[in-house]
Amino acid sequence: MSTEFIPAAHPIIGEDEVDAVSRVIRSGMVAQGPETAAFEQEFSEQMVGGAHCVAVNSGTSALHTGLLAAGVGPGDEVIVPSFTFAATGNSVALTGATPVFADIEDDYFCLDPASVEAAITDKTVGIMPVHLYGHPANMDALGKIAEKHGLKLFEDAAQAHGATWGGRPVGTFGAFGAFSFYPTKNMTAGEGGMITTGDGELARLAAMIRNQGMEKRYANEVVGLNNRMTDINAAIGRVQLAKVGEWTRQRQENAAFLTENLEGVVAPKVAPEATHVYHQYTIRVSADRDGFVAALKDEHGIGSGVYYPIPNHRLPSLAPYAPGLELPHTEKAAAEVISLPVYPSLTREQLERIVTAVNAVAKAGA
Template sequence: MSGSNLSIPAARPVIGEAEIEAVVRVLRSGHVIQGPEVAAFEEEFSELVAGRSCVAVNSGTSALQLTLMALGIGPGDEVVVPSFSFAATANAVRLVGAEPVFADITPGTYCLDPLATAAVIGPRTAALMPVHLYGHPAAMDRLMPLADRHGLAVIEDACQAHDAALHGQPVGTFGQAGCFSFYPTKNMHTLEGGMISTADPQLARTLRLLRNQGMEQRYENEIVGANMRMTDVAAAVGREQLKQLPAWTERRRANAKVLDSRIEGLPVPQVADGARHVYHQYTVRVPDGRRDDVQQELARQSIGSAVYYPTPIHRLKPYQDPGRPPLPETDRAAAEVLSLPVHPTLGPGELERIAQAVNLAGGAR
C-alpha cells in the first residue's frame, strides 16, 4: 500500500537537480548508449565492490541472466535459489534453460539456509544463487565453503543490497559474480539498470560481449549475444546517486535503529553477527493472521507498507510442483512479513508516526 494518497509512502525514490542536470548534459552530448558515462559509472561502482571489474547492463534481471550465460549454465543444469525472493531470481535461471531448485530460508535473516541448501544439492547442481534479501547479507561465510566442496559457481543476487557487507567484506565480492539492480525504489537507482561485479577478467569480457550482441568491435561478432546495454542517461543518474549512497545508507540504518527502539509487540528485523544490513526494506513479522489488518490500519493512518513477498516463487504458476519438498520457513515468512517505510527522506516526526501507528494497529498488546 504505497499510493500517492499516503502521507508517508512505503518508498520514495529520489531524483534531485543533480540527476536532472546530468541527464541534460548527456542528452546534449550526443553520446547516449554505452558511452563514456557508462564506463565512468562502472569504474566508480567498482569501489563499492573492492575494485572488482564491473559491467553495466539494463536491469538486475539481465545481470543475473547474463551471468548465468557467461558461466555456461544452461539446459540440464540446476541452480539452488531461495523461493522467498522476487520472481526474477528464478526467472533468470529458467531463461537460460536451467532449472531453479528451491531451498528454505533462515527465519531471522530471510536468506538461504546453508543446511537447507546443502540438502538439495545434487549431481546436476551447477551453481548457488543466494539473495541478500532486504539488504541483509546471506550467510556467505557458510555458503562459499559449501560451494567449494561441491565445485559450484556462486552468483550473488545483491539486487537489494548495495553497500551491505559480511564481516567487513562487501556483498558482490564473495562469488564468481555479484548482481545489482538500479530500479527506482532500490537504495540507489539509474531509473532502470543493473551491474555485475566479478574478479575474473575473462568472465568480465564475456559479459561485455553478451550484453552487446556478442561483439566488442562493431560488426565483429564473436559469440551469440543480446542487447542488454545500459544507456549513458541511466549511467549519469547512477553516478550522481552513487555519490549519495553512503549518506543514504547511514540514514536508512539510523532510521531502522529508531524503529527498533520504538516498535513494541512485533518482531523487528534481526541482524546476524558480522552483518552490515543496509535496510532496503525494514521488515517486521505480524503473526496470528493479523498482517492484513495491521496493513489496512496503517493505510487508514496514511502510512504506506508492503508485503515482500506474498507468494513464494515455488507457489507461482510457472514453478508449481506438487512433488516438491515443503519449505516451511518460506511459507511462514510469506504469511507474516510486512515492510515499513525506512527510506532516507523520512524525518524524526515521520518515524515516530510510523512506530506509533504500528503499535496502535496491533503491535502492542
C-alpha cells in the first residue's frame, strides 16, 4: 500500500480551466464583463433556483456587500455563530454593526436556535447562520425566530454549494446568501464569491456597491467598493460549475465510506432535513485532539485540518464584541474537531489508508 502523503485538501484544476483562462486572456477583456454575467446566470439556474446572483471577488466580499445592500450598519446587531471562520463576524463588524455570537448545536455544528433567540435584543436586525462544513443550518427553526421577531436572515453558504434543507437550496432562504469560490471550496473560481437573493432591489444595490457605487459609469449613486469579479475568475468558475454536481456525489460517497468504517471517533451526523455536501468531513475525538492530528501526519502520512481551533469570541480581533461570553458547545467543538480528507479525487486505496490510520490512532489512544 502506498505511503505517499495524503493532503487534507486537494483543489482540482485541469486543462478545461486552463483553456477557459487562455480564452479570456486572448479576448483582451479580462475585467468584469461577459464571462462574469454568464457565470451569474448559470449559477442562478443551477444552484439557487433562478434567484438573482451578483459575483464578487471573494466570499468575504459577498457577505460584506450583501450586508451593506441589506442596510446593515452602525447601531445594528447581527447574531452569528462563533464556531466558524472569522470572515462571518468580520463582515458584520466591517459594516459598523456589532456581531453577537451564539452557540451551536452539538450534532451539526450549526447555530443553535435556542441560543440565537436568547441573544436577541432591541438592536438585533438579523441572524446569519453558517452552513458549516457543507451541512445546512436549521432554516425552519431560524426562519420562525426571524419571523417572530421581525428580523432578516442572511446565509453564509461559503462552504455549502448545492446543499439543501427540506429540499430547498441553501442561499435561497434569507434576504441574501453568500458563497465562496476559494481554491479549497467544493468548486473554485481561483478566488471569488457570489451573492444570491430573491430581492431584485437588494441585487441592484449589491451590484452597485461592488462597482464603486455606480450602475451607470461615473454616475455614482452610493458609496461603494471595488469588489468586482474578473472575467478570468468567472471563466474558471463556469467550468467548475459544470463539474461540481458529480464532485459532490463523489464527496458524499467518500463520506459514506468513512462513516461506515471509522471506529473510535464520532463521525459527522446529518439532520433528516439536510443534504450534506461535505466541504469537510469532520470527526470528533474526546481527548488530545492535537496529538491525534500529529499522529495521523507523522505516523501515517495523513493530512487533516482543525476548523476551527479558536472560537471567534476568543479571537483578539473579535473578543471585544463578546466580553465574558461563555459558549460551551462551541468551546467543546473547538477542542475536539478534526476534518479528514474527503475530496472527490481520493482513490479507494487512499480512503482505506485514511480509515486504517484513524482507527489505529483511535485504538492507541483508547
